Amino acid sequence: MVNLPNPAPYQPSSDKALRARVKLFGHILGETLRDHADHQVFATVEALRKGYIHLQTKPNPTRRRRLRKLVEHLEEPILEQVVRAFNTYFSLANIAEESFKHHQRRKNSQAGLPRWEGSFDHTLLAFQESGHSPEDLQQLLHTIQYIPVFTSHPTETKHRNILETLQRIFVISEELNNSQLSKYERAQVINQLQASVQILWKTEEGRARKPSVEDEIHNGLYFFRTTLFKAIPLVYRHFEESIQRVYTGETEQPTLQVPSFLRFGSWIGGDRDGNPYVTPSITRRAIRLQARTALREYLRRAKELIQVLTHSDKWVTLHPAFLESLTHDQPxxxxAFARNLHLFRHEPYCRKLAIIRYRLRMNISLIEHSLSGNKGKPADHAYRSEAELLDDLYVIRDSLHSHGDGNIADGELKDLIRLVETFGMYLAHLDVREESSRHTSAVEDILRGLGIASAYQSLPEEQKLKVLSDQLTATQNSTWPESLSAETLRILEVFTVMTEMGREVSQHTFGSYVISMTHQASHVLEVVYLAKLAGLISYSSTGQWACRIRIVPLFETIEDLAHCEAILHTLFNHSIYRELLRCANNFQEVMLGYSDSCKDGGILASAWGLHDAQRKIISLAKSFGITCRLFHGRGGTVGRGGGPTHQAILAQPEGTVHGQIKFTEQGEVLSHKYSHVETAVYELTMGITGLLKASSHLIKGLSYDWNQAHDIMTTLAKSSEKSYRQLTEQTPGFFDYFYDVTPVRQLGQLNIGSRPTHRQTSESSKESIRAIPWVFGWGQIRHTLPAWYGIGSALEIWRSHDPARLGSLRALYRQWPFFRSLLSNTQMALAKADMNIASEYAQLCRNSQQGAMIYSLVKEEYERTVKQVLDIIGAETLLQEDLPLALSISRRNPYLEPLNHIQVTLLQRLRTSPENETPHAIWQSILLRSINAIAAGLRNTG
Incomplete structure (x- = not known):
């Protein structure tokens, strides 16, 4: 292990521009409230804002009580608008912070200052200094693949109208960074901002109804249309420019080639686990809408290229392959030129591009035909695959290079090629996910109907595997009985859809078939059997296997993570599964769930269980000659695997990232990372460079001594899990406390996602509640305990006042990315917690004695964890090494505290007003707005 670099010193004065922008936004919002809201709204917001800012610098119990009384006496129309005002402020502050960070990076770059850690330049310079040759880097570039997977998990509280308005405000505010603006021009920009903020204020931020799955599909597509189609080519351009600067030299021809290694996945419309609204027909529609989105972008760019590549055949000598392609295109x-056969007769590239546009229109026509509910029909001259489209684009590129126009080929044409290489005809690989017990029930239904096994589910595991093996190697036609349950038929139809859409759109349309709650090897072979029945897997009489589905086990709970090695060992040893792996070039993807393992056993046990499981999985796969890609089911918060992507990738066990990484981007993370082109470019850059660093062992070998920290972390994890389970499973009244003091019961009415908040709607328990509302609820009431509870106790017990042990922990923090990332994320969660605010929520517990006892346990562990973390990192305050984040949180706290107090007041009012009376519905509506506002202020909420 080596010492990790500390962040560059942060100068408080350097955020002067940020403070000025936040102040400007606040001023514009204030004017909007004064002119377009009730006069009492503006007065109340100002009183709360100034009062809580004053309290942050100078505590005053009398002033605090006065501010609480102000809130408690507000009538519903004023209270509702006050909540909306604070929510709007947070949205504007978020824009200011994102813009400031982007311009700071650009400013430092222009000034010749060191690039930020995680930039392409910084990473490539480090590679060069480590002795990696251009050949080494080229080898690494040919192995990498970076795959974010978009999901619709319900933690995004803003609907698309709000996102679009915020995007306009971001774009307009960017003009203020132009130092050449005249006084008049600056005033005009501010007038535009005022108008946009005014529109934002008058736009309803909450959804009138719960979004359908199709709504969620469109919400996901929004980020591709508005930012990613622009961001992807920029990422590649920046990377190539950095390689030119660092490895090639400004005056030399580039020698390194950057392949298109970015791919995107999606669960939106394919994730059936726990969501009854994701039907087979919805999956079909998701695929078609994705395809249409990609094709429309290609069509638009091809039209623009017609206006660029206006070369005349009189002045250039075309490549023979290009001329041959034009001849081949005659039919x-x-x-395409039915109205004018001689169009672009002497402008060959324009003619070729017009043909490409015609063929793309045929593809879109086919998609539109299917989306309108008609059966698919052949479309003359439509592209049959992305490979055909790329061949047409490549032949233009190569011809341009042949007559000295390579620089032109590397412009807009290369950008289009990058997009097609990235998104194909399908946009994003759609993953399908289903829970294992559904497959087991379906298999039993089928086997019973076939007269093979009447009680399959009750069989021991070995017998299940034998029954499945016998059925898989049977060479008769795969059929299923007529008398199957409706649920079994739905399960089978999903596999049929995968076959259909693979033919209609692209063979690469689907990514993985993910089996959640994989507890045993038979859960995987059950999916193999169902896929064989649908024709995705076949076995010939000559013993040949064919497989057109990637089956991925998902290990989620602490227990499953501990058993995953044994389950995979059984699969890799299984003769049939081994043959299927050979069909897939001995490639296996394994998914790891961060959320349920954290909810199950706490953050430290979860993090270490995941870390240990990864190491074991990769080692096992290697021993079988199998290439394994890990798929990380990360959420937005620390409690669900969240945190900065760059650091998270580096924190993976060394040697487990083999050039490829796949991970979920959930809920509000999508809008945080991908709402603006500049932010999307930055986030993708940080992820890519993290992947390059984590994969560098492929060209330099491993350097980390694994055994050095194993015993320490294993002991810490067990101790932490014990503390966490004592609180969540053995403390009397704990779940009554959770449901009494959090607004989690209202989350289901917030209309932020189509999936229910509980697995069993009638059951309120740790097993039933999903990880998202679990984490979301604790975050709202400023406990944030899923992200830190148990860490303090574990560290304190292990240290046992031994200075040598403290020294060992400090060394781990300095030298080990995993431990450093763990404690950095813990600091962020602790900084966003507030035990004073948490105490107000604790008083909502119906059993006051139990509530006080549970709160005291939480507070004691909070204080213990803060002390232990600060001792190890050698700091006096949390986030001392990340002052920008510390300042951001401190800026938000005076606005969050009144919102939390408003929420407590609303929860109290709901308890005292009968559900069938009007006031109850009004308080409920305002409470939902407060949830939105607090989520916006905390940012990473779920």
């Missing part, structure tokens, strides 16, 4: 040209 299409007859249709």
């Amino acid at each position: 299409v040209a007859q249709k």
Whole structure:
């Protein structure tokens, strides 16, 4: 292990521009409230804002009580608008912070200052200094693949109208960074901002109804249309420019080639686990809408290229392969140029691009036909695959290079090629996910109907594997009985949809079939059997296997993580599964769930269980000659695997990232990372460089001594899990406390996601509640305990006042990315907690004695964890090494505290007003707005 670099010193004065922008936004919002809201709204917001800012610098119990009384006496129309005002402020502050960070990075770059850690330049310079040759880097570039997977998990509280308005405000505010603006021009920009903030204020931020799955599909597509289609080519351009600067030299021809290694996945429309609204027909629609989105972008860019590549055949000598392609296109040209056969007759690239546009329109026509509910029909001259489209684009590129126009080929044409290489005809690989017990029930239903096994589910594991093996190697036609349950038919239809859409759109349409709650090897072979029945897997009489589905086990709970090695060992040893792996070039993807393991046993046990499981999985796969890609089911918060992507990738066990990484981007993370082109470019850059660093062992070998920390972390994890389970499973009244003091019961009415908050709607328990509302609820009431509870106790017990042990922990923090990332994320969660505010919520517990006892346990562990973390990192305050984040949180606290007090007041009012009376519905509506506002202020909420 080596010492990790400390962040560059942060100068408080350097955020002067940020403070000025936040102040400007606050001023514009204030004017909007004064002119377009009730006069009492503006007065109340100002009183609360100034009062809580004053309290942050100078505590005053009398002033605090006065501010609480102000809130408690507000009538509902004023209270509702006050909550909306604070929510709007947070949205504007978020824009200011994102813009400031972007311009700081650009300013430092222009001034020749060191690039930020995680930039392409910084990473490549480090590679060069480590002795990695251009050949080494090229080898690494040919192995990497970076795959964010978009999900619709319900933690995004803003609907698309709000996101679009905020995007306009971001774009307009960017103009203020132009130092050449005249006084008049600056005033005009501010007028535009005022108008946009005014629109934002008058736009309803909450959804009138719960979003359908199709709504969620459109919400996900929004980020591709508005930012990613622009950001992807920029990322590649920046990377190539950095390679030119660092490895090639400004005056030399580039020698390194950057392949298109970015791919995107999606669960939106394919994640059936716990969501009854994700039907097979919805999956079909998701695929078609994705395809249409990609094709429309290609069509638009091809049209623009017609206006760029206006070369005349009089002045250039075309490449023979290009001329051959035009000859091959004659049948299409007859249709494409039916109105004017001589169009672009002497402008060959324009003619080729017009043919490409015609063929893309045929593809879109086919998709539109299917989306309108008609059966698919052949479309003459439509592209049959992304490979055909790329061949047409490549032949233009190569011809341009052949006559000295390579620089032109590397412009807009290369950008389009990058997009097609990235998104294909399908946009994002759609993953399907289903819970294992559904497959087991379906298999039993089928086997019973076939007269093979009447009680399959009750069989021991070995017998299940034998029954499945016998059925898989049976060479008769795969059939299923007529008398199957409706649920079994739905399960089978999903596999049929995968076959259909693979033919209609692209063979690469689907990514993985993910089995959640994989507890045993038979859960995987059950999916193999169902896939064989649908024709995705076949076995010939000559013993040949064919497989067109990637089956991925998902290990989620602490127990499953501990058993995953044994389950995979059984699969890798299984003769049939081994043959299927050979069909997939001995490639296996394994998914790891961060959320349920954290909810199950606490953050430290979860993090270490995941870390240990990864090491074991990769080692096992290697021993079988299998290439394994890990799929990380990360959420937005620390309690669900969240945190900065760059650091998270580096924190993976060394040697487990083999050039590829796949991970979920959930809920509000999508809008945080991908709402603006500049932010999307930055986030993708940070992820890519993290992947390059974590994969560098492929060219330099491993350097980390694993055994050095194993015993310490294993002991800490067990101790932490014990503390966490004592609180969540053995403390009387704990779940009554959770449901009494959090607004989690209202989350289901917030209309932020189509999936229910509980697995069993009638059951209120740790097992039933999903990880998202679990974490979301604790975050709202400023406990944030899923992200830190148990860490303090574990560290204190292990240290046992031994200075040598403290020294060992400090060394781990300095030298080990995993431990450093763990404590950094813990600091962030502790900084966002507030035990004083938490105490107000604790008083909502119906059993006051139990509530006080549970709160005291939480507070004691909070204080213990703060002390232990600060001792180890050698700091006096939390986030001392990340002052920008510390300042951001401190800026938000005076606005969050009144919102929390408003929420407590609303929860109290709901308890005392009968549900069938009007006031109850009004308080409920305002409470939902307060949830939105607090989520916006805390940012990473779920």
